[in-house]
Amino acid sequence: MASKLFLIKAAKPVGLAIAGAVSYQGYKYWAEAQEKLSLTSNREDMAALFDKIDKDRSGMINGNELQVALKSSGMSVNTLALKAMMYHADKDGNGELSKDEWLDMVDKLTTKEAMAVDHYVEAEMERQAKDKEAKDKEAKKK
Numbered sequence: 001m002a003s004k005l006f007l008i009k010a011a012k013p014v015g016l017a018i019a020g021a022v023s024y025q026g027y028k029y030w031a032e033a034q035e036k037l038s039l040t041s042n043r044e045d046m047a048a049l050f051d052k053i054d055k056d057r058s059g060m061i062n063g064n065e066l067q068v069a070l071k072s073s074g075m076s077v078n079t080l081a082l083k084a085m086m087y088h089a090d091k092d093g094n095g096e097l098s099k100d101e102w103l104d105m106v107d108k109l110t111t112k113e114a115m116a117v118d119h120y121v122e123a124e125m126e127r128q129a130k131d132k133e134a135k136d137k138e139a140k141k142k
Contacts, residue, residue: 026084034110036073037049037069038073040110041110050102053065063083066082066097091104
């Protein structure tokens with residue numbers, strides 16, 4: 001997870017920078033969903049939640065199923081946010097979340113390391129925003 005979150009910082013090619021930004025946004029949306037969906041570190045409960053979200057019983061959660069679950073929990077996500085969330089959690093790139101991918105995502109969200117990474121990333125993004133604001137002000141002066 002950490003490597004994906006910091007891709008944007010180390011990336012030179014535009015494609016990798018975009019992938020890093022999408023992954024970071026996906027992580028932010030997942031962090032919000034953690035509260036709305038009441039995600040916990042109890043794997044049995046989270047496996048049961050997976051089964052509840054998987055309405056078509058395919059053994060996979062697709063974007064529509066995730067969006068319905070989020071909406072019913074009070075979290076409205078647009079198509080772009082939903083795609084960022086799926087991109088962040090979908091490790092095999094098939095466009096759906098397997099139970100293992102779901103449980104891995106929940107584990108990452110509920111660990112102390114995830115909270116520390118989230119805090120660091122938020123501080124870094126805030127610093128970058130301040131730098132951009134200062135550069136914009138400087139450009140306006142000229």
